[in-house]
Amino acid sequence: MSSKTVQFLQSCTSDEDIDIVKLVDCVVVDAVRAGASDIHIEPWESSIAVRVRLSGVLNELVHLPSDLHPKVVGRLKIMANLIGHETSLPQEGRANTFEEAGNVVLRISTFPTIRGEKVVVRIFDPKGRSFDLDALGMEEDSLATFKTMLLRPTGLILLTGPTGSGKTTAIYAALHHLIDRAGPSISVATVEDPVEFNLPLIAQSQCNPARDYTYPVALRSLMRQDPQVIMIGEIRDSETANIAVQAGLTGHLVMSTIHASSTAGVFARLINMGIEPFLLASSIVGVLGVRLVRRNCPVCTEPYPPDEALMRLLPPDVLETAQFRKGAGCAACNHTGFSGRVAVTEMLTVGETLRETVLERTTTRRLQEVAQAEGLLTLWQKGLRRVVNGETTLEEVMRVIGLEGF
Numbered sequence: 314m315s316s317k318t319v320q321f322l323q324s325c326t327s328d329e330d331i332d333i334v335k336l337v338d339c340v341v342v343d344a345v346r347a348g349a350s351d352i353h354i355e356p357w358e359s360s361i362a363v364r365v366r367l368s369g370v371l372n373e374l375v376h377l378p379s380d381l382h383p384k385v386v387g388r389l390k391i392m393a394n395l396i397g398h399e400t401s402l403p404q405e406g407r408a409n410t411f412e413e414a415g416n417v418v419l420r421i422s423t424f425p426t427i428r429g430e431k432v433v434v435r436i437f438d439p440k441g442r443s444f445d446l447d448a449l450g451m452e453e454d455s456l457a458t459f460k461t462m463l464l465r466p467t468g469l470i471l472l473t474g475p476t477g478s479g480k481t482t483a484i485y486a487a488l489h490h491l492i493d494r495a496g497p498s499i500s501v502a503t504v505e506d507p508v509e510f511n512l513p514l515i516a517q518s519q520c521n522p523a524r525d526y527t528y529p530v531a532l533r534s535l536m537r538q539d540p541q542v543i544m545i546g547e548i549r550d551s552e553t554a555n556i557a558v559q560a561g562l563t564g565h566l567v568m569s570t571i572h573a574s575s576t577a578g579v580f581a582r583l584i585n586m587g588i589e590p591f592l593l594a595s596s597i598v599g600v601l602g603v604r605l606v607r608r609n610c611p612v613c614t615e616p617y618p619p620d621e622a623l624m625r626l627l628p629p630d631v632l633e634t635a636q637f638r639k640g641a642g643c644a645a646c647n648h649t650g651f652s653g654r655v656a657v658t659e660m661l662t663v664g665e666t667l668r669e670t671v672l673e674r675t676t677t678r679r680l681q682e683v684a685q686a687e688g689l690l691t692l693w694q695k696g697l698r699r700v701v702n703g704e705t706t707l708e709e710v711m712r713v714i715g716l717e718g719f
Contacts, residue, residue, distance in 0.1 A: 469561035
């Protein structure tokens with residue numbers, strides 16, 4: 314995985330002989346070739362640790378001499394047009410790459426630590442990213458329900474999940490689906506922070522807090538732009554939440570993401586932001602919870618016995634039918650046993666019974682019980698489906714989902 318970087322370092326006779334530009338280029342090329350989503354460059358006690366995130370898991374790429382730290386960080390700052398001498402405050406910028414690195418776009422973020430600045434580089438590959446809703450790997454039932462929601466002319470659709478769980482990809486795919494269906498006859502606009510990919514036939518706006526161009530400011534202006542569909546990058550505060558809810562009630566289809574502990578927990582999160590339950594009950598049409606689990610490598614997958622403690626959590630009918638499989642590790646999967654990731658989703662639709670329960674300001678647990686009584690399949694249940702079919706391991710589902718909805 315780290316062949317180009319290691320080969321370059323081995324060709325250098327001393328630290329002074331190292332060309333920092335070539336070194337950083339090698340790290341980027343290795344990360345892109347490995348299919349990494351992020352590069353972490355962090356000063357440790359005796360070295361600079363360079364790690365890459367593959368399928369959601371950090372892996373060590375290489376360790377560099379500590380005295381190269383200022384030069385490596387300086388090179389990345391130059392690439393992103395950041396202030397080189399500013400080391401005590403966080404900075405963020407973007408950089409384009411070169412043909413050998415696939416011409417990907419890098420989002421470079423610096424963060425001051427007691428040992429020096431840590432740099433995280435997010436890798437965006439516009440050519441390698443598909444926003445085809447049918448190709449996201451969602452379960453058929455969740456996909457069908459999601460598409461039905463997108464047929465609605467008004468309402469608020471929310472996506473929830475941790476960072477890196479596929480929310481942005483899913484919401485971009487939903488916008489593509491709407492454009493493919495309606496073409497230029499539909500007006501779609503987004504407010505994001507930042508804009509991660511440029512989408513055709515969609516008016517995308519990027520927040521700029523330094524100029525007081527925030528989500529609320531952008532959304533209030535956007536409402537005078539005659540949009541039919543509005544995508545809000547993330548609901549972070551009460552003002553943004555209130556505008557999103559009001560827009561969903563006044564003739565717009567609104568999509569956004571929000572961080573919550575579960576799909577049912579979204580209601581409690583918004584109520585804590587000061588949104589009245591009757592507004593939530595009237596505006597929210599559905600909440601999609603998304604997680605990504607690593608998929609077993611198709612080349613080296615083989616039967617295996619899961620951990621006994623985990624086996625005790627499974628119902629008898631699952632134990633009887635499950636085909637527990639795990640990748641043994643091979644050259645095709647970098648000896649990880651996994652190849653790519655697949656979505657696990659929880660699709661909560663807001664029906665009449667759930668609306669009435671929301672109006673009662675009840676607990677998240679009670680909302681979850683009502684939703685499950687109306688047919689909600691939890692993330693845990695959907696994850697078990699993947700395990701039973703041999704697509705992933707029981708340990709991987711526990712790592713990503715835990716016992717949510719168990």
